[in-house]
Amino acid sequence: MSATPPRTVDPLDPLALTTQLDDTERALAQTVRQFVTERFLPQVADWYEHGIFDPALAKELGALGLLGLHLEGYGCGGGSAVAYGVACAELEAGDSGLRSFASVQGSLAMFAIHRWGSEEQKNDYLPRMAAGELIGCFGLTEADSGSDPGAMRTTARRDGDDWILDGSKMWITNGSIADVAVVWARTDEGVRGFLVDRGTPGFTTNTLHRKMSLRASVTAELVLDGVRLPERARLPLARSLAGPLSCLNEARFGILWGATGAARACYEAALSYTSTRTQFGRPLAGFQLTQQKLATMALEIGKGQLLALHLGRLKDVQGLAPAQVSMGKLANTVMASDVARTARGMLGANGISLEYPVIRHMMNLESVLTYEGTAEIHALSIGQALTGHRAFT
Template sequence: MTAELTTERLLGLDALLSDEQREWQRRARQFATERIAPVIEDDFEAKHFRRELIAEAGAAGFLGMHLEGYGTAGADAVSYGLVCMELEAIDSGWRTFVSVQGSLAMSAIAKFGSEEQKQQWLPGMAKGELVGCFALTEPTGGSDPAAMQTFARRDGDDWVISGTKRWIGLATLADVAIVWAQTEDGVRGFAVPTNTPGFTATAIEGKLAMRASVQCDIVLDDVRLPESARLPGAAGLSGPFSCLNEARFGIVFGVVGAARTCLEVAIERSKSREVFGKPIGAMQLTQQKLADMFVEYEKAMLLALHLGNLKDAEAITPEQISVGKLNNVREAQKIARTARGILAGDGITSEFPVMRHMANLEAVATYEGTDEVHSLVLGRALTGFAAFR
């Protein structure tokens, strides 16, 4: 029995899923293993994102799949989470792509856009014919969006936006950027066509994680937009925060996929690597490590599923999403590090995916809320005191 079948049998996840949810998981696993896995090590090494696969992801229904109408799939939250898990089991960069496109850019338009904006952007984005990005984070403080310095001022009937954004996924590929800016009336969102004069996106170089995806700096130099570009339903930081919660939910499931891959690789390697005359998997210390890894993987998966069911029941809270993001990323990091140790020196080579997952998980731990931020979210919920400042 392969490690994959062993972990799936022990977990028994199938019994907790509907036929539709299992079908989404199967479809995502097939796409990830057939289209991404054969090229991901080369792409990570070459810092290459395969844009040609975007339309295939759209045809599979993965883009904005949790939304209703406008060519989206209207799938439930658990199904979306399972797709995130299967994509991230191969590489975090591809789950990030689906997250940025669907949970951030498309969700912002679906939640807060005008009917004209929805018709203009969402069908093409669902098909993968158009790409979106979500420009919130700034160079001086991703964890404090209330301090954003990007500003949109009125000039007659137009808006003029100036400022900078950093770590914006897909920006050099995007057709539309959802830009959040301060105004005289508070934070507002804008759907900015990326060919608008004054908009410049530059890919960030030197990354040691997320190398098979694209993150960028953005400069907005007096970008002039009509009033029709403003998202009319977005007022204040509740707008971007609601989109961030959608993305964080995908992470809760996604990192379980990375953990599962690391665990399965460690199991297989423990059977074939021999030390002191027998496979290391026959030694007690190794079995203890594998057992601990599996237990944490199982708990993370069950937590993700619980949160997915809460989300489908429209009963989930931001604090509960923080629990999932904080715990599951943390445990995935531990599982990846333990797997790397079981693989010994070979674990740092591209012969195995573990070191790549370790690097990517370091990035995932930082974005969509650091450990510290999510800890303070939970601390506030537990004590009633806000300790962010």
């Protein structure tokens, strides 16, 4: 009786997690990875250095079916939660800014219309947004109300059959390139959502500069000064803060997958660099401390990927509680940040050069840790679910 030969370990997939994806999910991962490798990575270092995002990417992502991938109908992909997660991981392996664009388009702006909009709004906006012909943004955060969106100051008041919006929104991804903004405002009847088209009188955007993170991404301020909108511009089914919060949960799901892609890119860069960089007569990868760091990185990334996959399968079967999304977002963004910092050190002086992807990912992940809920807020959300006590106030 012959013994079964031992299996070898793929250094780029040491836990063989690709075997846990079905054929459709693997094919999608390969398609997105090829797009990122061929179209995006050759230019992203220059874009990051100069603070550029190419809006032409919208139609290219739309052609691949990646915008609103997990939404049904209206020209959207109708894919599974896991398929959407796999795509997010591959996009963020390119850059957090690329995944952020797709997340804001699909999980914030499009999801808001899909979940809370009228049939007229869905038919008007969603097919064009899925194709990348229209770019959307999501206006919730304000300069003085980030973690506490209920404290927003933007208001909407009735004036006859119309609404008048006044206020501003800050840190809005896609804001100054968006064709339509989903804007949330306080009214006498509670928080309501509105669709504000570019060019509407009183609506302006200001691109934010001097960022040291997410530089290959557009971030803007939205200003609403007496913006008059008809009733048909209101999202009719959104009647409280639950509306925008539901959108944030969708986006956080993409983030918990995306962070694994950024971590993987940093690990692969460290593995490649230490395997070829020679010091004291041998590759850095031959030293014990280097191997310990690589082993830890691979283990932590693997755990993050398994967590993302489990939450994705669970979402597809029965949906996720907000605290479960918080667990994934908190765990994987912290993990990815730790991996990026470790990889930065392993590359030495080259670790701060845009010739390598690590410093770019490391800086981006500082934002990913913060947006869609800080680590502290997610910890408190989990704590509330575990104990039944709210510790936010």
